[in-house]
Amino acid sequence: MSMDTDTGADTSMTAKVLNNSRLYVISYAESIIRDLITNLSCSTDYFDSYSHWGIHEEMLKDEVRTLSYRDAIMQNPHLFRGKVVLDVGCGTGILSMFCAKAGAKHVYGIDMSNIIDKAKEIVKVNGLDDRVTLLKGKMEDIQLPVAKVDIIVSEWMGYFLLYESMLDTVLYARDRYLAEDGLLFPDHARILVAAIEDSEYKEEKIGFWDDVYGFDFSPIKEDVWKEPLVDTVEAHAVNTNTCTVLDIDLKTVKKEDLSFQSSFQLTATRNDFIHGFLAWFDIDFSACHKPVHFSTGPFTNYTHWKQTVFYTRKNLTIKAGETLSGTISCKPAERNHRDLDINLSYTFNPTDSSRSAVSENLFFRMC
Numbered sequence: 001m002s003m004d005t006d007t008g009a010d011t012s013m014t015a016k017v018l019n020n021s022r023l024y025v026i027s028y029a030e031s032i033i034r035d036l037i038t039n040l041s042c043s044t045d046y047f048d049s050y051s052h053w054g055i056h057e058e059m060l061k062d063e064v065r066t067l068s069y070r071d072a073i074m075q076n077p078h079l080f081r082g083k084v085v086l087d088v089g090c091g092t093g094i095l096s097m098f099c100a101k102a103g104a105k106h107v108y109g110i111d112m113s114n115i116i117d118k119a120k121e122i123v124k125v126n127g128l129d130d131r132v133t134l135l136k137g138k139m140e141d142i143q144l145p146v147a148k149v150d151i152i153v154s155e156w157m158g159y160f161l162l163y164e165s166m167l168d169t170v171l172y173a174r175d176r177y178l179a180e181d182g183l184l185f186p187d188h189a190r191i192l193v194a195a196i197e198d199s200e201y202k203e204e205k206i207g208f209w210d211d212v213y214g215f216d217f218s219p220i221k222e223d224v225w226k227e228p229l230v231d232t233v234e235a236h237a238v239n240t241n242t243c244t245v246l247d248i249d250l251k252t253v254k255k256e257d258l259s260f261q262s263s264f265q266l267t268a269t270r271n272d273f274i275h276g277f278l279a280w281f282d283i284d285f286s287a288c289h290k291p292v293h294f295s296t297g298p299f300t301n302y303t304h305w306k307q308t309v310f311y312t313r314k315n316l317t318i319k320a321g322e323t324l325s326g327t328i329s330c331k332p333a334e335r336n337h338r339d340l341d342i343n344l345s346y347t348f349n350p351t352d353s354s355r356s357a358v359s360e361n362l363f364f365r366m367c
């Protein structure tokens, strides 16, 4: 032990405390830098993923999506004529060009990914470069040449609506640039859930890992359980009513509201097994003269968003009229804010004693 001759304090202890706190500061700084690098590389990866034309081909060819935007914009020239429009995440410039055709005075399209270089050429070859200005950069970093815009258009929706967290960017643009009585295209979004019978595909996706060419691959199975499955589900697989778990008014919603918790109650429409929950989203352009709506659900035409399946660990036997009650919560993941952490818990109390009550708390990460 070494003593400070003036104070009598244990200097080795002081040094240790100092060293420990220095170590703590260093490791805290390291963790901040690590998170910054992760987020930066996630962000670079994110914008890189939109640089190739292939992803834009998929979106453009999704007619439910693209024709809904085209109808909402071009069937409402009375809303666009003479107006200044901001296209958040313009990609190939398709929505910007719809707005110009609908009579907008000027359209500003913003995109951080390299696809915007092609979009500038596309706008030019279509003779719209006098009314469409495309600016390369992050919406959050760019300074628009106008103080306010009359309309914001954006196609920001990801799987399960919120995956990719691009809505945060639209809300930033709304709060910074949209005039008081300005319009948003689209302006409403909802997430809906139902339960499904899906024995065959569940076995194919989950059971597969139990016996892979005679080997037990169960260490992978745990990760498979936790990842929601993005795929198309036939309408007849749905065996309950549907329930809205998130309803967003884009004019007023705040970024904090996108981390949500919501309860639901689902009633079986027939005697059946339940293997999981299904989620999808619906979109509305309600500012239009004749409102435009589209759904990414199982009861209508295919979209590239498909639906999202959350498999339950247990399979349930349910009778028509019986109910399942549950809670779903969703928030951006800490390490990468574009990923989602989703908790889904449910309880099922059967109406007869031949079946036992079931309840589960399930965690999923969409990444």
Ligand SMILES: C[S@@+](CC[C@H](N)C(=O)[O-])C[C@H]1O[C@@H](n2cnc3c(N)ncnc32)[C@H](O)[C@@H]1O
Binding pocket: 047, 050, 056, 059, 060, 088, 089, 090, 091, 092, 093, 094, 095, 110, 111, 112, 113, 115, 137, 138, 139, 140, 154, 155, 156, 157, 166, 169
């Ligand atoms: C789903 S795509 C839509 C592209 C185009 N609007 C369309 O409808 O075909 C979203 C686009 O937004 C861009 N984007 C996302 N977040 C952005 C941000 N913070 N700043 C600039 N661009 C962004 C992406 O690079 C991508 O090209």
